[in-house]
Amino acid sequence: MVSTRGHPKAFPEPDLSPSKSSTPSRARKAKWAHAPSNLAIIWLLVSLPLVAWDAGYVMLRPHSMPGGSLHWPLWTPYELYCKMDYIYGWKAYNEHNGFTAAQTLLNIVESLLYVYYLYIVFAHGRQAAGRGAKASTGGFLAQRHVDGSMGALAILVVYSAAVMTLSKTALYCEFGLERCCQHS
Numbered sequence: 001m002v003s004t005r006g007h008p009k010a011f012p013e014p015d016l017s018p019s020k021s022s023t024p025s026r027a028r029k030a031k032w033a034h035a036p037s038n039l040a041i042i043w044l045l046v047s048l049p050l051v052a053w054d055a056g057y058v059m060l061r062p063h064s065m066p067g068g069s070l071h072w073p074l075w076t077p078y079e080l081y082c083k084m085d086y087i088y089g090w091k092a093y094n095e096h097n098g099f100t101a102a103q104t105l106l107n108i109v110e111s112l113l114y115v116y117y118l119y120i121v122f123a124h125g126r127q128a129a130g131r132g133a134k135a136s137t138g139g140f141l142a143q144r145h146v147d148g149s150m151g152a153l154a155i156l157v158v159y160s161a162a163v164m165t166l167s168k169t170a171l172y173c174e175f176g177l178e179r180c181c182q183h184s
Contacts, residue, residue, distance in 0.1 A: 034145060035143060036158075041118070051107050053075075054104070054107070055111075059104060061093055065090065113158070120150055120153060120154040
């Protein structure tokens with residue numbers, strides 16, 4: 001084999017024996033793993049019930065709206081909210097405006113992706129030990145990691161849900177819905 005110019009000795013010939021070249025080694029010194037932060041887990045555990053509450057309100061309209069049979073006590077705060085954001089109120093409902101329901105269906109898909117992500121982390125993840133992990137931290141919020149194909153699946157699922165969250169946020173912001181609506 002040709003050595004690099006100025007290198008003190010020639011590189012050794014590669015070992016092309018069938019036992020080493022045809023079968024990839026399964027043993028690795030360092031294995032890649034996904035380890036979500038506790039802050040991300042807490043955020044999902046707080047936001048998912050809130051999104052479910054909002055989805056319940058929208059999908060059960062008109063019964064969940066002010067004056068509806070299911071409004072009190074669960075959706076009472078929406079009475080004030082409907083006065084500020086008409087898209088949740090009677091005006092949009094009576095005009096058959098489908099934006100709120102369509103947005104809620106996307107919220108449900110997004111939430112299901114986040115729930116599946118949490119399932120992967122807690123069902124297939126292992127408590128991290130060593131390499132900076134606090135071994136004394138136990139219980140529900142112990143630092144966990146998911147490796148291998150399940151870790152890759154977890155990353156794909158949470159990334160897909162995060163892209164949905166980002167795109168909906170961009171839609172709601174000033175440069176999205178407000179810029180595209182024509183005011184008379």
